Amino acid sequence: MSKxxxxxSANSSDKNNNLEDYLGIPVTIITGFLGAGKTTLLNHIxxxxxxxxxAVLVNExxxxxxDNELILNTSEEMIELSNGCICCSINGELLKTVKKVxxxxxxxxxxxxxxxxxxxxxxxxxxxxxxELRELTRLDSIIxxxxxxxxxxxxxxxxxxxxxxxxxxxLLLNKCDLVSENRLSSIEKELRETKQDARILKSxxxxxxxxxxxxVGLFETDRIKSKQEKSDHDHIECEHEHDKHSQxxxxxxxxxxxxSDNIEIEGFTSLxxxxxxxxxxxxxxxxxxxxxxxxxxxxxxxxxFIESDRRHIFHLAGKRFSIDDSNWQGKQKNQIVLIxxxxxxxxxxxxxxxxxxxxxxxxx
Numbered sequence: 001m002s003k004x005x006x007x008x009s010a011n012s013s014d015k016n017n018n019l020e021d022y023l024g025i026p027v028t029i030i031t032g033f034l035g036a037g038k039t040t041l042l043n044h045i046x047x048x049x050x051x052x053x054x055a056v057l058v059n060e061x062x063x064x065x066x067d068n069e070l071i072l073n074t075s076e077e078m079i080e081l082s083n084g085c086i087c088c089s090i091n092g093e094l095l096k097t098v099k100k101v102x103x104x105x106x107x108x109x110x111x112x113x114x115x116x117x118x119x120x121x122x123x124x125x126x127x128x129x130x131x132e133l134r135e136l137t138r139l140d141s142i143i144x145x146x147x148x149x150x151x152x153x154x155x156x157x158x159x160x161x162x163x164x165x166x167x168x169x170x171l172l173l174n175k176c177d178l179v180s181e182n183r184l185s186s187i188e189k190e191l192r193e194t195k196q197d198a199r200i201l202k203s204x205x206x207x208x209x210x211x212x213x214x215x216v217g218l219f220e221t222d223r224i225k226s227k228q229e230k231s232d233h234d235h236i237e238c239e240h241e242h243d244k245h246s247q248x249x250x251x252x253x254x255x256x257x258x259x260s261d262n263i264e265i266e267g268f269t270s271l272x273x274x275x276x277x278x279x280x281x282x283x284x285x286x287x288x289x290x291x292x293x294x295x296x297x298x299x300x301x302x303x304x305f306i307e308s309d310r311r312h313i314f315h316l317a318g319k320r321f322s323i324d325d326s327n328w329q330g331k332q333k334n335q336i337v338l339i340x341x342x343x344x345x346x347x348x349x350x351x352x353x354x355x356x357x358x359x360x361x362x363x364x
Contacts, residue, residue: 024137025102026215027111027128032145033161034117034268034298034339035317037174041145041206042114048210054110055101057094059119094127102136110214111137117298117339118265120163129221141218144168145206149178150297150318151187156194158266165191169218170199177204178320267341268297273352275334278306283355288321291351293340301336306357 030038042056094113101108113124121142128139144164155161165171171191176184184202192198199218201208284303299316303323310325314336334356338348 024133024135025108025111026140027113027137028140028214029121029124029142030112030114030145031119031121031142031164031168032117032172032174033147033155033158033164035150035315036117036145036147037206038114038117038145041143041172041174041203041208042112044206044208045112045210045213049110049214052110053106053108054112055108056112056114057097058114059116094124095130095132098127098133098137118160118268120160121167122163125167125219139219139221140214141169141216142167143170143172143213145172145174146187146191147175147317148173148184148187149175149320153190156190160266162194165194165198168195168198169220170201170213170216171195172206172208173200173202174206175204176202268339269341269343269345271338271340271343271345271348273301273334273336273338273349275304275353275356277334277356277359278304278332279334279355280357281305281307283357287351287355288316292316293343293348295342296338296340298340299336299338301334303336304332304334306359 030041032038039058042058046054046056098111101111115121115124121144125139125142127133128137144167146165156165173184173187173191179187188200191200201212284305296316297318299314299321301314303312303314305312308325311328311332313324313326315322316338336352
């Protein structure tokens with residue numbers, strides 16, 4: 001599920017008629033593997049930008065658009081796109097949507113793309129180098145987030161994770177508060193062995209000065225174009241793989257989420273679970289402690305517990321998880337997305353369903 005969010009300008013009169021105005025709207029691509037903190041970084045940018053009307057396009061791997069609920073400041077206009085692998089099915093829609101946004105009366109001054117954790121950023125970059133967008137936009141940089149707490153050398157054996165590092169103009173080593181200085185040095189050394197000219201920044205919860213992230217002019221067109229032939233080949237293979245699921249991929253009914261669960265990238269699949277009845281906090285905690293498969297790398301959700309009046313935001317990345325509370329914005333229900341490798345969807349779905357209890361609250 002993807003969406004576009006037009007953020008209001010704090011002071012739209014600040015826009016200067018400089019050379020950048022004639023080079024097209026700047027575009028930043030935020031990428032990074034599962035659970036690296038992309039949405040947290042995006043919220044940091046949206047909360048601290050000043051004087052910019054920013055459009056944000058978010059792509060999620062899975063039927064339920066959890067990020068729709070987790071991104072801040074989303075009261076402005078939204079345009080939803082079909083879910084799926086951004087390197088294939090969404091690419092045409094990305095082009096059409098960007099052009100549609102640029103044609104709107106409300107002038108957009110910056111565009112940010114947040115990709116799914118299983119997306120290769122190269123096809124996205126190539127979209128902005130196409131004839132249709134080359135005169136309207138300019139690709140400013142690709143920011144790749146890296147989870148310092150869950151990073152290991154095996155991640156770079158994944159084609160997707162390796163592409164995210166190689167094509168990143170900025171490697172943002174995030175969650176640095178969770179590891180030692182020696183461990184950070186070791187990760188940085190390994191990243192530089194993979195990408196010798198890496199520009200590495202460090203952060204906690206994605207908090208970095210925006211002057212180091214936006215309008216930095218680090219993207220090199222020639223470097224990306226040299227990889228175009230390989231990208232075309234990979235795109236064809238990926239498109240062929242997704243043809244098997246094209247019918248389920250385009251379904252809009254949320255009660256058929258099992259179909260979209262079949263979409264697979266390098267063995268990774270997304271399991272989506274929804275419930276109109278609350279969960280038992282005790283049973284869900286038991287699921288996390290005793291039943292959660294080790295091959296689930298990322299999970300997030302909006303949770304409703306029978307024991308609480310609050311809306312609970314659930315995040316899991318690697319071995320760490322958190323549950324924070326907030327006020328309900330709409331109807332109470334459960335929405336959970338889990339992403340992992342070689343998952344047994346039926347077993348996990350039954351385990352989650354076992355956490356659901358009848359709603360016996362009189363005030364609901």
